[in-house]
Amino acid sequence: MERSNHADKPCLMQGDIALLTDFYELTMMQGYFKYRHNPRVVFEMFFRKSPFGGGFSVFAGLEDLLKGLVGLKFREDDIDFLSKQKIFQTDFLDYLSSFRFSGDIYAMDEGALVFPNEPLIRVQAPLIQAQLIESFLLNTINFQTLIATKAARVYLASGEGVILEFGLRRAHGVNGAIAAARAAYIGGVAGTSNTLAGKLYDIPVKGTMAHSWIMAFGSELEAFEKYAEIYPDGCILLIDTYDTLSSGLENAIRVGKELQKKGYGNFGIRLDSGDLEYLSKKVRKRFDEEGLEKAKISASNELDECIIHQLVTQGAPIDLWGVGTNLVTAKGDPSLAGVYKLKAKEVNGRFVPVIKVSNNPEKVTNPGIKQVYRFCNNNGSPVADLLALDNEEIKPGEPYRFYHPMYPYRFFDIQHYDRIDPLLSLKMKSGKIVCDLPDLKSIQKNMKNNLKHLDDTFKRIINPHVYKVSLSKTLKELKFRMIEEYRKEYM
Amino acid sequence: MERSNHADKPCLMQGDIALLTDFYELTMMQGYFKYRHNPRVVFEMFFRKSPFGGGFSVFAGLEDLLKGLVGLKFREDDIDFLSKQKIFQTDFLDYLSSFRFSGDIYAMDEGALVFPNEPLIRVQAPLIQAQLIESFLLNTINFQTLIATKAARVYLASGEGVILEFGLRRAHGVNGAIAAARAAYIGGVAGTSNTLAGKLYDIPVKGTMAHSWIMAFGSELEAFEKYAEIYPDGCILLIDTYDTLSSGLENAIRVGKELQKKGYGNFGIRLDSGDLEYLSKKVRKRFDEEGLEKAKISASNELDECIIHQLVTQGAPIDLWGVGTNLVTAKGDPSLAGVYKLKAKEVNGRFVPVIKVSNNPEKVTNPGIKQVYRFCNNNGSPVADLLALDNEEIKPGEPYRFYHPMYPYRFFDIQHYDRIDPLLSLKMKSGKIVCDLPDLKSIQKNMKNNLKHLDDTFKRIINPHVYKVSLSKTLKELKFRMIEEYRKEYM
Numbered sequence: 007m008e009r010s011n012h013a014d015k016p017c018l019m020q021g022d023i024a025l026l027t028d029f030y031e032l033t034m035m036q037g038y039f040k041y042r043h044n045p046r047v048v049f050e051m052f053f054r055k056s057p058f059g060g061g062f063s064v065f066a067g068l069e070d071l072l073k074g075l076v077g078l079k080f081r082e083d084d085i086d087f088l089s090k091q092k093i094f095q096t097d098f099l100d101y102l103s104s105f106r107f108s109g110d111i112y113a114m115d116e117g118a119l120v121f122p123n124e125p126l127i128r129v130q131a132p133l134i135q136a137q138l139i140e141s142f143l144l145n146t147i148n149f150q151t152l153i154a155t156k157a158a159r160v161y162l163a164s165g166e167g168v169i170l171e172f173g174l175r176r177a178h179g180v181n182g183a184i185a186a187a188r189a190a191y192i193g194g195v196a197g198t199s200n201t202l203a204g205k206l207y208d209i210p211v212k213g214t215m216a217h218s219w220i221m222a223f224g225s226e227l228e229a230f231e232k233y234a235e236i237y238p239d240g241c242i243l244l245i246d247t248y249d250t251l252s253s254g255l256e257n258a259i260r261v262g263k264e265l266q267k268k269g270y271g272n273f274g275i276r277l278d279s280g281d282l283e284y285l286s287k288k289v290r291k292r293f294d295e296e297g298l299e300k301a302k303i304s305a306s307n308e309l310d311e312c313i314i315h316q317l318v319t320q321g322a323p324i325d326l327w328g329v330g331t332n333l334v335t336a337k338g339d340p341s342l343a344g345v346y347k348l349k350a351k352e353v354n355g356r357f358v359p360v361i362k363v364s365n366n367p368e369k370v371t372n373p374g375i376k377q378v379y380r381f382c383n384n385n386g387s388p389v390a391d392l393l394a395l396d397n398e399e400i401k402p403g404e405p406y407r408f409y410h411p412m413y414p415y416r417f418f419d420i421q422h423y424d425r426i427d428p429l430l431s432l433k434m435k436s437g438k439i440v441c442d443l444p445d446l447k448s449i450q451k452n453m454k455n456n457l458k459h460l461d462d463t464f465k466r467i468i469n470p471h472v473y474k475v476s477l478s479k480t481l482k483e484l485k486f487r488m489i490e491e492y493r494k495e496y497m
Numbered sequence: 498m499e500r501s502n503h504a505d506k507p508c509l510m511q512g513d514i515a516l517l518t519d520f521y522e523l524t525m526m527q528g529y530f531k532y533r534h535n536p537r538v539v540f541e542m543f544f545r546k547s548p549f550g551g552g553f554s555v556f557a558g559l560e561d562l563l564k565g566l567v568g569l570k571f572r573e574d575d576i577d578f579l580s581k582q583k584i585f586q587t588d589f590l591d592y593l594s595s596f597r598f599s600g601d602i603y604a605m606d607e608g609a610l611v612f613p614n615e616p617l618i619r620v621q622a623p624l625i626q627a628q629l630i631e632s633f634l635l636n637t638i639n640f641q642t643l644i645a646t647k648a649a650r651v652y653l654a655s656g657e658g659v660i661l662e663f664g665l666r667r668a669h670g671v672n673g674a675i676a677a678a679r680a681a682y683i684g685g686v687a688g689t690s691n692t693l694a695g696k697l698y699d700i701p702v703k704g705t706m707a708h709s710w711i712m713a714f715g716s717e718l719e720a721f722e723k724y725a726e727i728y729p730d731g732c733i734l735l736i737d738t739y740d741t742l743s744s745g746l747e748n749a750i751r752v753g754k755e756l757q758k759k760g761y762g763n764f765g766i767r768l769d770s771g772d773l774e775y776l777s778k779k780v781r782k783r784f785d786e787e788g789l790e791k792a793k794i795s796a797s798n799e800l801d802e803c804i805i806h807q808l809v810t811q812g813a814p815i816d817l818w819g820v821g822t823n824l825v826t827a828k829g830d831p832s833l834a835g836v837y838k839l840k841a842k843e844v845n846g847r848f849v850p851v852i853k854v855s856n857n858p859e860k861v862t863n864p865g866i867k868q869v870y871r872f873c874n875n876n877g878s879p880v881a882d883l884l885a886l887d888n889e890e891i892k893p894g895e896p897y898r899f900y901h902p903m904y905p906y907r908f909f910d911i912q913h914y915d916r917i918d919p920l921l922s923l924k925m926k927s928g929k930i931v932c933d934l935p936d937l938k939s940i941q942k943n944m945k946n947n948l949k950h951l952d953d954t955f956k957r958i959i960n961p962h963v964y965k966v967s968l969s970k971t972l973k974e975l976k977f978r979m980i981e982e983y984r985k986e987y988m
Contacts, residue, residue, distance in 0.1 A: 030704030213521030
């Protein structure tokens with residue numbers, strides 16, 4: 007794992023993270039402060055459903071979260087703003103002035119494949135602190151995990167091909183674009199058109215020309231020639247401004263052959279409209295007839311994983327995919343509904359598990375402080391994940407029984423496995439980052455490696471196999487005992 | 498129109514706007530620079546389809562755009578980053594070092610109701626400058642217009658009720674949340690939970706408690722009482738942590754009656770799960786039985802305009818709506834596909850119209866420099882919009898023929914109307930802001946007023962009447978003559 011060389015890179019809006027919180031966190035904080043009710047607590051962040059109907063998700067956003075927390079403080083003008091709301095008292099505002107986050111954070115590694123109902127992040131901190139960071143934590147992790155997951159789906163659909171992220175103009179605001187570029191890179195895209203994201207996160211930036219370039223010159227051929235003269239290496243011509251096959255393609259071939267004569271091989275075209283299968287096949291045929299076998303075909307225009315999957319399946323000879331809007335806005339599922347729930351609180355010096363019961367069994371939380379254990383077979387492929395209490399010893403060699411999180415009478419046993427990986431590790435201790443922050447390239451490499459080991463049945467774009475996330479015997483017993491106690495009290 | 502008192506408010510990431518551009522803008526810019534091909538040009542921004550299948554959209558994002566352009570410059574580290582890409586030459590990078598945007602911008606007012614195919618923004622600038630700002634302009638206007646539109650739909654669906662925006666935790670990144678809060682306020686919401694957005698844009702911030710508050714105390718009643726003690730005025734209790742009707746409601750009534758005795762009238766509850774019609778009716782009935790006629794009922798939980806519309810239609814007595822995820826992520830249509838197209842370029846000292854022809858008639862652009870004229874009847878209700886060339890005189894009193902933008906044989910006449918409003922006005926001259934920047938409250942007020950005057954048929958949530966955007970006779974003749982010329986040359 008390489009150490010990031012961007013440790014001193016300014017976190018976006020770092021100074022303002024303190025107020026990036028839902029207002030009710032602050033009203034509750036003042037309540038806890040006033041009643042001196044500030045036990046140490048444990049919150050876990052998890053989601054209940056993989057987005058896009060997919061079989062896996064890709065965890066992302068951790069570095070931005072950790073850096074935001076390190077810099078978190080209320081500035082004078084933040085305090086002024088709160089003071090003007092007329093519901094915060096001076097002693098509480100004074101307390102906020104010296105507020106720092108001093109909690110511990112356990113989390114998955116960025117690029118890890120994650121599944122519903124398992125904790126991705128565990129925050130252990132005094133209640134007031136843990137409450138404040140909820141909104142920022144969810145904002146960061148929900149969005150980046152969503153986009154990394156979408157990108158991984160696009161990457162898989164293309165046959166692990168070359169994807170460029172082109173979504174800046176349709177993304178949700180400035181940071182919606184930048185965070186999307188970062189997450190998409192984690193999820194497997196090869197580069198971005200977003201120059202600022204490239205600079206901030208060291209992502210390869212790509213792009214050549216728009217229709218306006220062609221229209222700015224006297225003719226399409228002139229525009230192509232002018233472009234090839236300045237950029238003979240990496241000359242990708244957009245051929246659909248006037249007529250793709252009769253005009254654009256033939257002009258591009260003329261320019262491509264000239265470049266080839268001069269020894270430049272990195273030449274190609276982009277299709278941005280029309281039927282991409284029909285056109286790419288026509289283009290490939292003409293290129294090959296003209297001795298331009300190495301010329302590359304790239305395609306864009308409202309692509310998503312389903313369209314790409316179809317085109318690949320039908321043999322469209324497309325080498326490079328530009329994916330914009332539908333990637334950065336997460337078409338089909340524009341939000342990951344990650345939640346942040348109280349799982350334990352300190353009473354008389356020790357942690358006591360907490361449960362939230364709901365009439366909807368899916369919304370009953372798994373209580374207590376937990377670790378996620380991934381059981382892998384001898385190919386390194388994940389078989390199932392086991393949630394166990396933090397103080398249980400889950401050790402290789404033993405057989406384990408995996409209990410369904412909702413139906414205690416459903417279980418299966420795993421006796422033979424090759425490896426058990428605990429997935430949550432300590433990332434922040436007493437408010438300080440205590441883990442290596444790998445650079446994005448390493449994260450992407452790990453993500454691709456994780457994907458390679460995931461069984462194909464979980465990677466189907468539509469209707470994939472459901473990966474099992476189960477409870478240990480001890481956790482199952484705790485959960486259902488707590489539900490019983492709750493029923494006696496409230497129902 | 499009030500002058501904004503936030504003129505000195507730092508624009509988010511102002512210093513970095515220069516690189517917030519698709520990389521191809523920069524490769525094209527170098528091309529124009531090298532060939533000294535930098536005529537003055539006119540680009541227009543418009544969209545082709547109202548989002549969410551709606552009958553109108555709400556223009557938003559202009560202030561952030563203008564402020565970003567004023568501060569736009571390439572910093573030394575931006576130039577370093579570009580230099581490392583190894584395709585930009587020194588003379589071009591030197592040029593960028595002193596780059597400033599010096600163009601003119603005409604635009605709609607924020608909060609204006611806008612329709613497909615009419616220019617919302619017109620940029621007149623040297624080609625190199627106009628090209629650079631494309632991505633930032635689209636990013637800002639597309640997203641804020643999308644969210645303002647969604648918010649206006651929610652506002653209408655609620656019967657012009659009280660909406661709070663709660664979407665921070667599911668928004669697309671930090672700025673995705675902040676820009677969404679701004680745009681949602683323009684679109685009619687009464688406040689936001691996003692404290693930072695409240696501070697930056699002077700939006701009322703709201704919020705009381707989460708389930709974790711209830712769970713942090715020994716009992717629900719204790720949690721309610723503790724909250725009421727600190728916040729007796731504006732005490733909104735969340736009643737669905739354990740059992741909504743048998744536990745939460747009855748505990749809330751106890752606390753509400755105590756508050757009432759003490760003279761506090763601003764009391765209510767929030768429902769965050771279950772059937773909101775059934776529960777709100779039960780709650781209302783119990784409140785009224787207990788003499789809590791003034792107690793307010795608020796509701797949240799994955800709401801959108803369709804759900805709210807149904808609840809309102811069926812008489813659910815809900816006073817206040819918390820709308821989060823589906824508002825800030827624009828559920829149903831997570832992107833507005835606004836585009837930025839070349840419409841004219843200067844040749845020998847005068848502007849010559851430019852057209853982009855496509856096999857798809859909807860994608861053929863309307864050429865030339867244009868103004869949008871809104872014809873209103875004597876109630877002030879918009880009847881139809883007419884696109885005319887900038888040098889045409891469209892004056893009240895005359896009858897006008899409105900031509901369909903795609904089918905020249907379809908037209909209608911408007912003889913009687915009360916008023917013609919030209920909608921595009923000069924906002925920026927030679928890179929300087931030359932308009933008043935109204936504060937958000939004024940923008941919202943104008944938007945609500947605009948909505949009030951729009952005929953109900955255009956405001957239906959599903960399947961609304963199509964508002965007509967037509968071409969003047971002169972513009973129609975120019976367009977179809979240019980298509981003919983193009984056909985002769987290319988087809």
